Amino acid sequence: MQARDIAVQVPTVTMNDPIAHAIQVMALGRLPGLIVVDAEQRPRVVLPGTQVLKLAVPAAYQEDLALTRAVDEAHADVFWEEISDMRVGECLGTHTVRPVTVKASSTLLEIATLMAQQRSPLVAVVDDAGLLAGAVTLDRVLSALALTRPDSDD
Amino acid sequence: MSAVLALVIFIVAFFFIATEKVDKVKVVLVAAGLMTVLGLTSGGEVFFSEHEGIDWNVIFLLLGMMIVVGIIKGTGLFEYLAIWAAKKSKGRPYRLLVMLMAITAVASPFLDNVTTIMLVAPVTVVVCNRLRIPAQPYLIAEVLASNIGGAATLIGDPPNIIIASRAGLTFNDFLVHMTPIVVIIFATFVVMSRWIFRKAFKYDPRYVDEVMALDERKAITDHRLLVRCLVVLGLIIVGFSLHSVFHVEPSIVALVGAGVMLLVTKVEVNDVLKEVEWGVLVFFMGLFVMVSGLGHTGVIENIGTWAADAIGDNYFAAATSLVFGSAVLGAFFDNIPYTATMAPIVEGMAAGADPATADALWWSFALGADFGGNGTAVAASANVVAIGIAARTGHPISFWQFTRYGIGITIVSTVMAWVYVALRYF
Numbered sequence: 001m002q003a004r005d006i007a008v009q010v011p012t013v014t015m016n017d018p019i020a021h022a023i024q025v026m027a028l029g030r031l032p033g034l035i036v037v038d039a040e041q042r043p044r045v046v047l048p049g050t051q052v053l054k055l056a057v058p059a060a061y062q063e064d065l066a067l068t069r070a071v072d073e074a075h076a077d078v079f080w081e082e083i084s085d086m087r088v089g090e091c092l093g094t095h096t097v098r099p100v101t102v103k104a105s106s107t108l109l110e111i112a113t114l115m116a117q118q119r120s121p122l123v124a125v126v127d128d129a130g131l132l133a134g135a136v137t138l139d140r141v142l143s144a145l146a147l148t149r150p151d152s153d154d
Numbered sequence: 155m156s157a158v159l160a161l162v163i164f165i166v167a168f169f170f171i172a173t174e175k176v177d178k179v180k181v182v183l184v185a186a187g188l189m190t191v192l193g194l195t196s197g198g199e200v201f202f203s204e205h206e207g208i209d210w211n212v213i214f215l216l217l218g219m220m221i222v223v224g225i226i227k228g229t230g231l232f233e234y235l236a237i238w239a240a241k242k243s244k245g246r247p248y249r250l251l252v253m254l255m256a257i258t259a260v261a262s263p264f265l266d267n268v269t270t271i272m273l274v275a276p277v278t279v280v281v282c283n284r285l286r287i288p289a290q291p292y293l294i295a296e297v298l299a300s301n302i303g304g305a306a307t308l309i310g311d312p313p314n315i316i317i318a319s320r321a322g323l324t325f326n327d328f329l330v331h332m333t334p335i336v337v338i339i340f341a342t343f344v345v346m347s348r349w350i351f352r353k354a355f356k357y358d359p360r361y362v363d364e365v366m367a368l369d370e371r372k373a374i375t376d377h378r379l380l381v382r383c384l385v386v387l388g389l390i391i392v393g394f395s396l397h398s399v400f401h402v403e404p405s406i407v408a409l410v411g412a413g414v415m416l417l418v419t420k421v422e423v424n425d426v427l428k429e430v431e432w433g434v435l436v437f438f439m440g441l442f443v444m445v446s447g448l449g450h451t452g453v454i455e456n457i458g459t460w461a462a463d464a465i466g467d468n469y470f471a472a473a474t475s476l477v478f479g480s481a482v483l484g485a486f487f488d489n490i491p492y493t494a495t496m497a498p499i500v501e502g503m504a505a506g507a508d509p510a511t512a513d514a515l516w517w518s519f520a521l522g523a524d525f526g527g528n529g530t531a532v533a534a535s536a537n538v539v540a541i542g543i544a545a546r547t548g549h550p551i552s553f554w555q556f557t558r559y560g561i562g563i564t565i566v567s568t569v570m571a572w573v574y575v576a577l578r579y580f
Binding site: 066069071 | 228229230232233234237272273276277279280283364367368369370372373374375543546547548
């Protein structure tokens with residue numbers, strides 16, 4: 001089984017999209033993460049769901065759990081209003097990691113290992129030119145694993 | 155020929171470090187590799203010569219303190235103090251500014267400046283956001299206070315660690331010679347800040363309630379951890395002050411302190427090791443190898459001889475040059491590579507002087523390099539970190555906005571330091 005066999009088409013966002021839009025795309029599509037692409041549809045970043053959530057947390061709190069504890073409930077409930085106008089690129093900053101991608105011909109083992117290693121429930125599938133061809137989600141990998149499970153003898 | 159080659163490698167590497175065109179860790183690794191591969195320094199010297207190679211005392215002192223700070227960070231103490239200060243100020247901007255500056259300046263001599271800023275800056279942004287006032291002046295003031303406060307002790311600022319190791323100066327030497335002038339300069343800065351940041355002191359009292367809604371007590375969840383950390387930190391400081399009595403290197407005090415803190419706080423070792431800035435340690439090692447290349451090929455000796463000839467017996471002129479020269483150069487370049495490079499040259503200058511005058515040259519060097527760190531936005535790591543936090547939190551600080559404040563404070567602090575050197579040592 002190869003990546004092309006279990007890949008699905010997923011909605012993507014760009015660096016210029018507002019954070020609010022990015023979260024909406026993920027929530028409505030019930031996606032485990034988000035793929036951020038450039039103008040040529042080349043994956044720039046693949047964000048696991050928790051990291052999409054991180055985009056919505058104002059930078060002042062991101063590395064400071066003690067500070068978040070000190071925030072009163074009224075303000076804590078609306079924390080993400082502070083950055084709702086900001087764009088994905090602004091929240092990601094300049095130091096982004098290499099996107100989690102596989103070729104269409106990658107095997108199930110490659111995909112599973114990459115997902116586990118990168119702690120990403122979403123992997124972008126790219127063609128030979130590096131353009132986005134689809135995505136493999138954790139659900140799809142687990143389903144494929146379940147289907148390929150060898151029958152037990154008893 | 156080898157001297158020219160070493161100098162070229164060094165200058166090119168320094169250019170890339172100063173301009174930050176390439177990751178500085180990569181730069182020093184390539185430059186250090188070239189120095190050794192081309193035979194401009196030897197492996198034996200690099201690893202086993204305290205003065206000609208990597209100064210392991212500096213590396214392990216930094217490592218030990220990074221572990222200590224990594225554990226203290228988790229206590230919530232700084233968040234508690236900063237929020238407490240904000241509430242005590244009742245939102246009045248000047249009072250808020252002074253209290254935040256005081257917290258930073260008191261913490262900086264014992265923790266590294268970058269960590270202090272990383273702990274205080276986010277709270278500052280949150281408080282300023284609630285008061286609907288710009289955070290930039292407060293962040294800049296904290297950085298300036300941190301660089302001034304860090305100059306007070308051996309462990310407060312990386313240039314001091316390098317200088318102490320090279321010159322054989324103790325923790326107490328720094329307390330006796332650096333702390334008095336640091337206190338005076340900080341007090342002057344507090345008074346000056348009333349005027350320097352006067353435009354930042356407009357606020358609307360209606361928003362003060364939002365600051366008062368922050369609950370600083372919730373920042374600390376594990377009081378036992380906090381108490382243990384403070385006790386061990388206190389013992390580490392006592393250890394530093396006694397290291398010369400027991401003939402123990404400061405790095406050993408820091409490493410033993412880190413070990414004790416790990417034991418008594420029972421935090422996960424792997425969690426703490428993630429807090430260690432390994433890139434910074436590698437940067438220091440590469441830097442020492444680069445300087446080793448200059449030393450091995452005779453470049454430093456030549457510059458030292460030239461400097462010694464130039465100053466002759468006029469050590470006051472040498473001290474003056476070190477205070478002002480280090481402040482100017484330290485302002486435009488990262489003051490860590492500057493100090494690592496200049497330290498062996500200052501050693502050469504001090505070689506012909508009597509011990510008291512030699513020490514005066516080292517203090518002049520330390521004061522200039524430390525206060526130069528306030529000169530521009532790129533002069534010290536804490537400045538760069540604060541500007542990064544400001545940008546990410548929607549309060550961008552431009553190079554010139556920082557530098558405008560920084561240069562003024564650097565000039566005042568450097569002149570005061572020079573007067574101090576002149577009155578106390580000459």
